[in-house]
Amino acid sequence: MRASVLLEKGVVEMQERPVPRPEPGEVLVRVRAVGVCGSDVHYYKEGRIGDFVVEEPLILGHEVSGVVAGVGAGVPAERIGQRVAIEPQRPCRTCRQCTTGHLNLCPQMKFYATPPIDGAFADYVTAPAEFAFPIPDSMSDNAGALLEPFSVGMWATGKAGLAPGSTVLISGAGPIGALASLAARSYGATRIVVSDPIASRREKILEFGATETVDPLASDFDPARIGADAFIECSGATPALLAGLQALRPFGTAVMVGLGAEEMPIPVQHIMNNEITLTGIFRYVDTWPKVIAAAESPDVDLDALVTAEFPLEEAEAALTQEPGEDSMKTIVVVSR
Numbered sequence: 001m002r003a004s005v006l007l008e009k010g011v012v013e014m015q016e017r018p019v020p021r022p023e024p025g026e027v028l029v030r031v032r033a034v035g036v037c038g039s040d041v042h043y044y045k046e047g048r049i050g051d052f053v054v055e056e057p058l059i060l061g062h063e064v065s066g067v068v069a070g071v072g073a074g075v076p077a078e079r080i081g082q083r084v085a086i087e088p089q090r091p092c093r094t095c096r097q098c099t100t101g102h103l104n105l106c107p108q109m110k111f112y113a114t115p116p117i118d119g120a121f122a123d124y125v126t127a128p129a130e131f132a133f134p135i136p137d138s139m140s141d142n143a144g145a146l147l148e149p150f151s152v153g154m155w156a157t158g159k160a161g162l163a164p165g166s167t168v169l170i171s172g173a174g175p176i177g178a179l180a181s182l183a184a185r186s187y188g189a190t191r192i193v194v195s196d197p198i199a200s201r202r203e204k205i206l207e208f209g210a211t212e213t214v215d216p217l218a219s220d221f222d223p224a225r226i227g228a229d230a231f232i233e234c235s236g237a238t239p240a241l242l243a244g245l246q247a248l249r250p251f252g253t254a255v256m257v258g259l260g261a262e263e264m265p266i267p268v269q270h271i272m273n274n275e276i277t278l279t280g281i282f283r284y285v286d287t288w289p290k291v292i293a294a295a296e297s298p299d300v301d302l303d304a305l306v307t308a309e310f311p312l313e314e315a316e317a318a319l320t321q322e323p324g325e326d327s328m329k330t331i332v333v334v335s336r
Helices: 037-048 141-145 147-158 175-186 199-208 238-247 268-273 290-294 314-320
Strands: 002-008 009-015 026-035 061-069 081-084 124-128 133-135 167-171 189-193 211-212 230-233 248-256 277-280 306-311 329-333
Touching: 002 314, 009 314, 026 081, 026 141, 037 314, 061 124, 061 141, 061 175, 081 124, 081 141, 081 147, 133 290, 141 147, 141 268, 141 329, 147 175, 147 248, 167 175, 167 238, 175 199, 175 230, 175 290, 189 238, 199 211, 230 238, 238 248, 238 268, 306 314, 314 329
Parallel strands: 167 189, 167 230, 189 211, 230 248, 248 277, 306 329
Antiparallel strands: 002 009, 026 061, 026 124, 026 329, 061 081, 081 133
């Protein structure tokens, strides 16, 4: 099979690799579409993310849709030909985190495109059968690939404790901010405020669930006037986090999603005096049924998030393109 392989920082090569064989309980998936994540770009440019270091050739890509092409022992043959979206996690299932329902925090986790585990910029991948989720015929391959980042937005929204009638502030009108907005709407939030300094992004985000937008750099911007029940930080910018904490009502919840600085100053007394909950997320748990259902809603158009496509042979170009103000998600098209 073809595979786009990151040899080292800044060096990608197309290679021929053996088609993987599904183990018992696994499926072999013919990849159709793979979303390009910021983590893929970071590995390409920097060769590492925190403690995860590219020390040997690595196939990038973890936002995947495709078609089941084969099955391992114990998996019904009827699954062959089924269109699926893949949850790219492989937890150990036996550690305390897994057995208590926190499999996303499994210390033995194997995750696509996280060193040393290969990802999906290739013709075929294998996955646990229960993590290859059937998608409806009405859903495009691109939309199926975007269920993975949609899961991030859905997990963040769930941790924010949104309920029908809630007000939520989301900082960052990029892809994750857009998907968090859609997730917030699925949870019943009625006021979804998105903050972003770029006017074109503020305008675009209104197509993805936001009910209003604010410019955090405007001279008259006062976050305290928002009175949000929850705040979801998707930009990774320290000023955005600090403003969002001020936007919360007492007893509100702030969820950090964007990857920012390793250390940030926070207003401890404000958090304590208002009993604000400040937490973060790391991937997700059991989100695929939710995002598949949410994506079938008539007011959710995941395809509208796609602003660029590249064939597998041009995966490096997908990683190195200069995003414009209106850029959202890039897809590597592996097959159709």
